[in-house]
Amino acid sequence: MILPQKSIERLSRYRRILLNNLEKGKEHIYSHELASQLHFTPVQVRRDIMLIGYTGTQRKGYVIKELIDRIGEILDGESHTNAIIIGMGNLGKAITSYFNGKRTNIEIAAAFDTDEQKINRVISNVRCYHISKIKEKMDELDISVAIMTLAPEAAQEVADQLVLNGIKGILNFTSIPLNIPEHIYVEDYDMVTSMEKVAYFVNHNE
């Protein structure tokens, strides 16, 4: 099934909200409830849910439990994804601890750094190795995704290694864009850009 990128993103958001509501003991949810909690529109919600072939019950909305499962089938598929995080500074730590406890089928299986202080320590439940161990660990742990949270100076060099060892996807928090072959999926996130965007729209609305 081919789903729009944007729908994929929203599905992930839906799931989080749904889990949240489930915890609170809620069993059903209307499209407009989901929408308002996420600042989407109800139509958009219904459309996305249509696209994944789930159908709710009339007048009662969607069965939260079922919808979570259906989203899981789409987003997670069969596969459990093993990731590594490269650079265990503040951002690296933030992300790993962020993932702990979140019920996803993605696991951060190892971390890498160059700081001797961190090597072989377990930080946020993830063991940290020296960056020279990347190849070894990637093979051992069947890693497909890397999260780059290291200093920009070293980023390209590490990226090259990852590519060499068969990485399939990269989530890049480094401020510089990486030079990576086409067939590898790269998602860049740049905090400064987010910030500048907020500032722009704040200063341009009246």
Added chain:
Amino acid sequence: MILPQKSIERLSRYRRILLNNLEKGKEHIYSHELASQLHFTPVQVRRDIMLIGYTGTQRKGYVIKELIDRIGEILDGESHTNAIIIGMGNLGKAITSYFNGKRTNIEIAAAFDTDEQKINRVISNVRCYHISKIKEKMDELDISVAIMTLAPEAAQEVADQLVLNGIKGILNFTSIPLNIPEHIYVEDYDMVTSMEKVAYFVNHNE
């Protein structure tokens, strides 16, 4: 001037790359160079630059210095934006240190936390106050944007306070969506969603 949201984001990225190239002593840059460094297309670059009314020199590309200035006029306008960061955990620290040294017209002017250990300390060049001081500091420092990097449990409560004190924009890294009046610009970023997206496309391409 009304610019597409997407163009705004890209302009921010261009500027970063341009600064980068300027540092290296480069004076001119072609649309295709900019594009390849960012994984955009040359046409897109040219179109964005057209939209902001800058025009390059034929056969030599764009004058980096001039283009940076023009982007600055668009993105920054007159205004210097003062921001606060709420929650000085790993993510809060990562973001503040990320901003230091980046030449933007956005300044993180204060941080807030509840941890007594952090109160009144200067972390990444930003002084940290107890969260009860928000109102006081917002007035004093003329704050328009808040970055939320605190635990989700407390997020809504703090958000309400920010709204009450006239915040204009929020960059929300909390995993829960905030209930905020329409007229305030909110940008949500969710790391788990980014991660799930990468995993999805990694597991679905062949």
Added chain:
DNA sequence: TAAACATTGTTAAAAATATAACAGTGTTGT
């Protein structure tokens, strides 16, 4: 100097995404 070239700038077309409109349908209330 003139032809070939490489690049920008711009308009037009295509693709992706979001919104609207409304039909279908179980549920509730009378």
Added chain:
DNA sequence: ACAACACTGTTATATTTTTAACAATGTTTA
């Protein structure tokens, strides 16, 4: 039982965003 209702599901339309096509033009080269 039947009418009014409040939802979902889906098709159609509109908007936004990207991509393509190509005209315009200064630069280089022969």
